[in-house]
Amino acid sequence: MADQLGVSKTLVSLVLNGKGTERGISLKTQKRVMHLAKKLNYNPNQMARSLRLGSSKTIGLIVADISNIFFAQIARSIEDEAGKFGYSVMFMSSEEDAERERNMIQLLQDRCVDGLILATAFNERKDIQKLKEDEIPFVLIDRSIAGIKTNSVVVDNYKGAYDATKHLLNLNFRRIALIKITPDYLAPIQQRTNGYKDALRDGGVPVRNNLIREISFDNVKAEMQEQLKNLILEHSVQALFFLNNSLTVSGLEVINKLHLRIPQDIALVSFDDIDLFRFAYPPITAISQPLDDIGRKAVKLLLDDIKNPKKTKTQITLPVEMIVRRSCGAFLKRPDVLGKTGE
Amino acid sequence: MADQLGVSKTLVSLVLNGKGTERGISLKTQKRVMHLAKKLNYNPNQMARSLRLGSSKTIGLIVADISNIFFAQIARSIEDEAGKFGYSVMFMSSEEDAERERNMIQLLQDRCVDGLILATAFNERKDIQKLKEDEIPFVLIDRSIAGIKTNSVVVDNYKGAYDATKHLLNLNFRRIALIKITPDYLAPIQQRTNGYKDALRDGGVPVRNNLIREISFDNVKAEMQEQLKNLILEHSVQALFFLNNSLTVSGLEVINKLHLRIPQDIALVSFDDIDLFRFAYPPITAISQPLDDIGRKAVKLLLDDIKNPKKTKTQITLPVEMIVRRSCGAFLKRPDVLGKTGE
DNA sequence: CTGAAAGCGCTTACAG
DNA sequence: CTGAAAGCGCTTACAG
Numbered sequence: 001m002a003d004q005l006g007v008s009k010t011l012v013s014l015v016l017n018g019k020g021t022e023r024g025i026s027l028k029t030q031k032r033v034m035h036l037a038k039k040l041n042y043n044p045n046q047m048a049r050s051l052r053l054g055s056s057k058t059i060g061l062i063v064a065d066i067s068n069i070f071f072a073q074i075a076r077s078i079e080d081e082a083g084k085f086g087y088s089v090m091f092m093s094s095e096e097d098a099e100r101e102r103n104m105i106q107l108l109q110d111r112c113v114d115g116l117i118l119a120t121a122f123n124e125r126k127d128i129q130k131l132k133e134d135e136i137p138f139v140l141i142d143r144s145i146a147g148i149k150t151n152s153v154v155v156d157n158y159k160g161a162y163d164a165t166k167h168l169l170n171l172n173f174r175r176i177a178l179i180k181i182t183p184d185y186l187a188p189i190q191q192r193t194n195g196y197k198d199a200l201r202d203g204g205v206p207v208r209n210n211l212i213r214e215i216s217f218d219n220v221k222a223e224m225q226e227q228l229k230n231l232i233l234e235h236s237v238q239a240l241f242f243l244n245n246s247l248t249v250s251g252l253e254v255i256n257k258l259h260l261r262i263p264q265d266i267a268l269v270s271f272d273d274i275d276l277f278r279f280a281y282p283p284i285t286a287i288s289q290p291l292d293d294i295g296r297k298a299v300k301l302l303l304d305d306i307k308n309p310k311k312t313k314t315q316i317t318l319p320v321e322m323i324v325r326r327s328c329g330a331f332l333k334r335p336d337v338l339g340k341t342g343e
Numbered sequence: 344m345a346d347q348l349g350v351s352k353t354l355v356s357l358v359l360n361g362k363g364t365e366r367g368i369s370l371k372t373q374k375r376v377m378h379l380a381k382k383l384n385y386n387p388n389q390m391a392r393s394l395r396l397g398s399s400k401t402i403g404l405i406v407a408d409i410s411n412i413f414f415a416q417i418a419r420s421i422e423d424e425a426g427k428f429g430y431s432v433m434f435m436s437s438e439e440d441a442e443r444e445r446n447m448i449q450l451l452q453d454r455c456v457d458g459l460i461l462a463t464a465f466n467e468r469k470d471i472q473k474l475k476e477d478e479i480p481f482v483l484i485d486r487s488i489a490g491i492k493t494n495s496v497v498v499d500n501y502k503g504a505y506d507a508t509k510h511l512l513n514l515n516f517r518r519i520a521l522i523k524i525t526p527d528y529l530a531p532i533q534q535r536t537n538g539y540k541d542a543l544r545d546g547g548v549p550v551r552n553n554l555i556r557e558i559s560f561d562n563v564k565a566e567m568q569e570q571l572k573n574l575i576l577e578h579s580v581q582a583l584f585f586l587n588n589s590l591t592v593s594g595l596e597v598i599n600k601l602h603l604r605i606p607q608d609i610a611l612v613s614f615d616d617i618d619l620f621r622f623a624y625p626p627i628t629a630i631s632q633p634l635d636d637i638g639r640k641a642v643k644l645l646l647d648d649i650k651n652p653k654k655t656k657t658q659i660t661l662p663v664e665m666i667v668r669r670s671c672g673a674f675l676k677r678p679d680v681l682g683k684t685g686e
Numbered sequence: 687c688t689g690a691a692a693g694c695g696c697t698t699a700c701a702g
Numbered sequence: 703c704t705g706a707a708a709g710c711g712c713t714t715a716c717a718g
Contacts, residue, residue: 045694051710056390093423110388110389111389113389393713
């Protein structure tokens, strides 16, 4: 510590925290302190600081899998936005496992994060309720939990799915399968499923439950193959609606392996758009989400909440956009396609 | 604190840290402590612990951009491996900016990380030298720094680039351009460039410096368009070798826009393989890197170094693999292609 | 077998 | 205008 100056650490601390003038410390002394601090490249130990202040200037981020481009991109914007306000971020991947997530939250709390951003795998209110009771600031992204008021920034899943399904319907597809991921209690999955069902009904097409399939998060490859084979070969499905990007990628793989042509043999739409879909053959029609915005808004909400824990929580729903490419034959509309897909 | 038991916090601390028996605390007391700890869901404050112990069980990760799938995947495996040993990871994106990176290292040090994993943007030995002097454990990934012994895990860039170029040569391409990113002082870029040059020379093709182009990290889109146009239209380039995945993606975009066919009008190879390339049309031939292995090995090296700072540093070079797909016409070898590409 | 005390490096209420 | 002291929540050397 800089008692090389013959002053107390109190004084140094005061000056370094910008409370110099406020506390009436002579400008001369302030200058001296600042100067030496710079020269010594002195930075206060954040650990000690945090311990004293009870705030670590760190936020925790838990997502299903940081290597999924969807979350990676959100993580990037969170890091960026948080950084502007002097916050660092610690990330963890829950792998859609609630128990793992519980541990991670504990870990993060032990590390005294000031707040949490969660794409939570929790289905029950209980866990979230606990967070509220513990009064740790947090905001839910991507997935909200029904029946409990929290900060959240999600996307209009219902509309996205409705639009995607309607798009398929407009192109005269009738046998449209839905491929979702388990755990399927997650809000977005349910909302998307509802959008699909309602669009079907509104289009006069009955919802067939055997065209709705679930694939588990940790065994996508094997199950996808099985399900698609069954769906396409035995249930004459004409179009596929995948509920997230990894599902679509994996589906694409299987379709290739089966030597099926898109959209002639099978059409498809993806919820969640990634670079790959622009370059795939053919380019994939997808519902695109405003990832940067999700991250940015989440940080804003969180920092507000940290500063002002008593304020009422706010729910943000961001719009999605359908990017029509060629995986449904939208730009083709050749009679043979139409003929084939009509029922 | 659990003085509900009528014992001292010394005792509690001892028991919780597994030093109970070693210190001869009665099993009965130990049980009682453990029990209450569980019941109260008591977890020691890591902040205080770290302050006392001088170790935070946290590692810092700095990469150019966490949203690049290349780094995201490495981050995932780092998180995973580190987690197994009770370490959490804090990440930051340097955007290839050395000054930014310097700040981040400082930030991370202030936060008392136990060690650093860096895909560094530094070109000078100086910065790395400083890390060594400060005796903060670290390991370099993806990029090593010439002339200084540090822990590092990188990939055989020279061989990857050599193979890719030779592959192109074997298919009778002669006018092969190299697209790299600036800053181009980064070791991998240089090594890859050398691999390209040597393969050319060994194949009896002179190295033409005007076929080697640089694109800056923060302005890829605009520059790519300009460079490719010039290269293809004015320098009759037949094949493109992109030095990383974002370059390739951006290149693909421009090629599409120019309505050029791959590989008939222009062939290409990418260093670094991503999902997209399997599904692109046509699928892209690429040099694939063992991402998980990079992350895992980096963590191992780092934890070793933390435990044993005096040990000599170790350099790991992992092999790469060329995945031949169809962007060079490898599977076609139609006479017209061969004829067209011969010089 | 168990506990009182010191100290990790800060910040801030209090006193002068 | 400046400083001594307490305290954030731990761990550990020391004493009994």
